[in-house]
Amino acid sequence: MGDIRFEEIEFLVELLSKYPLESLRSIAKKEGLDYYKLKRIYDKYYRKYLTVSAMYNIRLIGLKSFVAFLAVSPESLLETAVKLTRNPFVRYVNPAFGFKNGLSLYLQIPHDQVELIDQMLGKYSDDFEYYEVRAYTKEKLSDEWGNWDLGYEYAILMDILKWDARTPITEISEKLGKSRPTVRYMINRLKERNILIDFVPLPDMNVSDRGVIGITKELDEEVLKRFRDYEISVGIIPGWGYFLEWFFSSKEDMGAKILEFSRYVEKILVEYFDPTFKELNDRNSRTAFQRMVKKDGSGYRSILEF
Known part of the structure; x- marks a missing residue:
């Protein structure tokens, strides 16, 4: 560091x-x-330790979020990760060890292709589990999903803004082959449709290089107060429970962290944000939307194509 x-x-x-x-x-x-x-x-x-990134309401463009955990042998970790990160619907892959030893995945899957997840993950492991995850809220979860109905150029724009929202408009217009006013119109259209929610600075794995993932049927909200000094992410697993992820540095006592967090969850796993895997994830993420979407803009490609 x-x-x-x-x-x-x-x-x-x-x-x-x-x-x-x-x-x-x-x-x-x-x-x-x-x-x-x-x-x-x-x-x-x-761009080294943090980047401003666009935040999207993926429900409005027909995508569902999932976390998945694959059992993979140590000698096959990197090979399997390379294959997985060729698939744009796999948003990140990291080594992970705990209730499942192998790889931890975050997926964004078209709502009409959810039934294909088993077939997709089965190409990489015969031992896996996955859960749909939505943002933590006390409001009733919506079961209405949109579809991709934007042109292909919007997929390219969304990739640019997701990768680095501070990319100059002139540079974006050159990449899209559009005028600056047209690019501003496209960004405003995403905002008006509530697809583009906000722009937020995101510290990357060089700051927090470890994560502890926990899955539990019941959430004691005291846990949020108890660990308020930690970077923590909480999600809802519809119809089942909750997903929690704590981020911390490898300089901290990992054994103590596992012992501390395990009291609040039923399943626990440690995730490693390795530089080699970060490079794979970044390469995949940089053009993910434009590889998800068909070139004619008519919808998403199949998650089994990759």
């Missing part, structure tokens, strides 16, 4: 949360900051 200072990353995350797309000069002026000091911090960390 070298001379990485977490307080500087936190400072940059806080600023970019307020001003995700504004120029550094504009941010410095609004916050009364020294522009050159801000630029030094930005250049030191941005």
